[in-house]
Amino acid sequence: MSAPIPTRIHYHQRARELELGYADGTSYRLPAELLRVYSPSAEVRGHGPDTAVLQVGKKDVGLKNITQAGRYALKLHFDDGHDSGLYSWDYLYEMARHQSGWWADYLRRLEEAGATREPSSITIKQL
Template sequence: MSAPIPVKVHYHKQARELELIYENGERHRLSVEYLRVFSPSAEVRGHGPDSATLQVGKKHVGLANITPAGRYALKLHFDDGHDSGLYSWDYLWWLIEHREANWADYLDRLEAAGASREPLGIEIKQL
């Protein structure tokens, strides 16, 4: 069975959350930071389980744009310049279903690496 397809996608800019709304009224909000650190791109995931790149300093990342990719995915354009990888409806549903475990694992990996969600240095945002 494939994942449900949202009937509406809304970006809450202030909260930095992407909301997916489904035909049955179900709604899910995913933080942009979560979407960024779990990007399906090869740049983030690598080409195998041991080649993934831990994403650090993404706490305040936002979205610059969202574009559809056919009828099967979204392309998210992050304001840190990252815009590779397509978020298929199946992948977004997987992120929803595994959010708590994924996030806990991510925080554990950050701690093990001595890294932080906070950006390093001075943050410069283009408006």
């Protein structure tokens, strides 16, 4: 797949959403939680489908920083300390176009595991 490259990238801090705008006028807003639980990192995805780690308690996660990785990806730095994995333009576009299905799948897996989106402890964020 050769996804378009965003012409505009903006993080909406209050909503905790990453907005990607494209030359054709389309834009998508991806929740930080969705980006975090579907991180392309080995820490989350494992080294194969059987080794993926279900991410729980990420409801309030946000982004601390966004950096570009070459001409092909973004590196997202989450406020829970996670910052491994590169989000290629193809991966972000695929996520944006199918986010409702990905979200439903995530909620289903949480329910099957008896887990929750709610953090298990109080999170203190420094401003």
